[in-house]
Amino acid sequence: MSEKAQNQRGRYHHGELRPALIEASFGLLAESGLAGFSVAQVARRLGVSTAAPYRHFPDRDHLMAAVATQAAVELAEEFGRAVADAGSDPAERFVVTAGAYVRFVGTRGAGFDVIFAAGLERLQNAALTDAGRHLMDLLWELAEQATGQDQETCLTLVGQHLVAAHGYVTLYAGGFFHRQETIDEIADLAMAASRTLLRGTPTG
Amino acid sequence: MSEKAQNQRGRYHHGELRPALIEASFGLLAESGLAGFSVAQVARRLGVSTAAPYRHFPDRDHLMAAVATQAAVELAEEFGRAVADAGSDPAERFVVTAGAYVRFVGTRGAGFDVIFAAGLERLQNAALTDAGRHLMDLLWELAEQATGQDQETCLTLVGQHLVAAHGYVTLYAGGFFHRQETIDEIADLAMAASRTLLRGTPTG
DNA sequence: GTCTATAAATAGATAGAC
DNA sequence: GTCTATCTATTTATAGAC
Incomplete structure (x- = not known):
């Protein structure tokens, strides 16, 4: 059970990744500022691969x-x-x-x-x-x-x-x-x- | 002669590197802002290696x-x-x-x-x-x-x-x-x- | 004092598997 | 729609030659 909970991070983020990326971007901006912003960090926050965002934003x-x-x-x-x-x-x-x-x-x-x-x-x-x-x-x-x-x-x-x-x-x-x-x-x-x-x- | 002029970049920067690094930092900050600042860029502006600044600043x-x-x-x-x-x-x-x-x-x-x-x-x-x-x-x-x-x-x-x-x-x-x-x-x-x-x- | 070379992170972005 | 794997570029910083 706790194994499944762990695996939810690092696995599929079904269906709502685009808005989730935007929301996670706000979180990163609030914590690290514009200078600390990176697509890779946003992806990591959501537990998806660093390639995943590029399916939703060019x-x-x-x-x-x-x-x-x-x-x-x-x-x-x-x-x-x-x-x-x-x-x-x-x-x-x-x-x-x-x-x-x-x-x-x-x-x-x-x-x-x-x-x-x-x-x-x-x-x-x-x-x-x-x-x-x-x-x-x-x-x-x-x-x-x-x-x-x-x-x-x-x-x-x-x-x-x-x-x-x-x-x-x-x-x-x-x-x-x-x-x-x-x-x-x-x-x-x-x-x-x-x-x-x-x-x-x-x-x- | 023009060969020597070219080689002045990429070669020794005698004696005054510390103040030169500070001055070049201002130039980089003015052009690229705090976000675009990097020690490596400053070194490149002066034609010295990216390791050179670390002799003057830890x-x-x-x-x-x-x-x-x-x-x-x-x-x-x-x-x-x-x-x-x-x-x-x-x-x-x-x-x-x-x-x-x-x-x-x-x-x-x-x-x-x-x-x-x-x-x-x-x-x-x-x-x-x-x-x-x-x-x-x-x-x-x-x-x-x-x-x-x-x-x-x-x-x-x-x-x-x-x-x-x-x-x-x-x-x-x-x-x-x-x-x-x-x-x-x-x-x-x-x-x-x-x-x-x-x-x-x-x-x- | 400066160089070359290198290490370890991190970034943006792409290809192809599933 | 997301993954793994990979490429290229860039960064901070160190080791050792000259």
Whole structure:
């Protein structure tokens, strides 16, 4: 019995390998970061051979693109949840997306660096492009409602807001905050930065 | 003659290999990023064998620590230059360090992610620790002069300021700004973010 | 101080068996 | 659809010649 349990690893992974590869990729990214990501490691996590992934994705970048697309979709869902929980204050509805971003990247390992990775745009993946654009539109709308400003101002604010959140989470992953800050504390810092940015942006 | 010129590569690199390795590491980091860094590549750039670096550094991490230390020193110099050029307005003297950071990382390839890399603190490298602390103290002082606020507020502002600058430069390197923005334009964006943060921070 | 040669990992990817 | 086996390339690091 325990023999069978052991043999389940290293043996067939029936039918659902493609989504399982994507899910295992998130786990590896969360633990090892983009630098530590490899197709072989993902396969090992699932107990399949290192050749198996290539039945579902032609190469590493196509797997990454699938992960990036799902990350964008999940991130949009997280933004939606955070905004729904934030109440009715337009400023706060914008601000909470910074916290949601930090928590998402902290737990799932894939953020804008993966979603908008330089090497992936040559794949011309429409699903990925659309998911990325949807994400940006969502933030742009929240910024507009929070500031009442023109498109240019909102675009600048969204950029600053995201860049700060991304900076916090990457420097956190890199060990910059040598104290033992939790991901929730980093999320609070990112939201505080977003509030400061909003205070420094004209409203009306 | 051209034969000799060719043979200069692949042959002895007299006497100055240690600093040359550090300098070549910056070049590789600037072109390929932290992920694309390898001791072997650095050696190839200098036309020495892949074994040669190990006469000067016991392992990869010790080379990285030397690079990180020099990056911290150079970055402090760049901050000094930028501040000196900024004139007398305390706010602007603080803000320009964001631009200096972006330009430095854009051209040299090594920023806070390298200087405060997680794996390097176990080396207990005093020179690196001191250089990093000096960098932070410099920014803390500029923030104090710009805001006149307490230590806590300044620390928060410096964090937000750095995190935004770092976020801009990493997302720029990652291809997030698919437009053909130059590093100077990204530096301007980082300074604009810093001004917005300063506006959103109480002064007095 | 640098070289050649080499070892042991690990990576991405392919061919062909089952 | 997954496996075993294999190829090629690359990495970190060491041993020993010069």
